[in-house]
Amino acid sequence: MNTKENEWNCKDIIALNKKERFVTFNENFESAPWKLYTYDNVFDGDDPQEEVYKKSAYDIVEMVIEGYNGTIFAYG
Numbered sequence: 001m002n003t004k005e006n007e008w009n010c011k012d013i014i015a016l017n018k019k020e021r022f023v024t025f026n027e028n029f030e031s032a033p034w035k036l037y038t039y040d041n042v043f044d045g046d047d048p049q050e051e052v053y054k055k056s057a058y059d060i061v062e063m064v065i066e067g068y069n070g071t072i073f074a075y076g
Contacts, residue, residue, distance in 0.1 A: 018042050 001010055015024045015034075021042050024034040041056050060070040 016042050016044050018044070 001012070013026050017023075020038075021040065022036055022038045023042060024036050026032055026034045041052075043052050043056075056074070057072050060072055064070040
């Protein structure tokens with residue numbers, strides 16, 4: 001969290017499980033149940049760029065070089 005969020009005592013509404021590749025989300029931390037979303041890969045801000053590339057884009061880039069179509073969609 002940034003400085004202002006820490007000053008305001010904000011709480012995380014997102015939790016990552018990189019091993020099981022899911023994200024849990026709760027916009028109303030106190031009363032609503034957590035929502036779970038599963039992905040092919042999950043990364044946080046501490047993951048090095050090389051790891052993100054190797055796990056999510058490398059194979060697609062190699063296939064494109066061989067002449068196949070490829071799409072990489074990243075959000076966040």
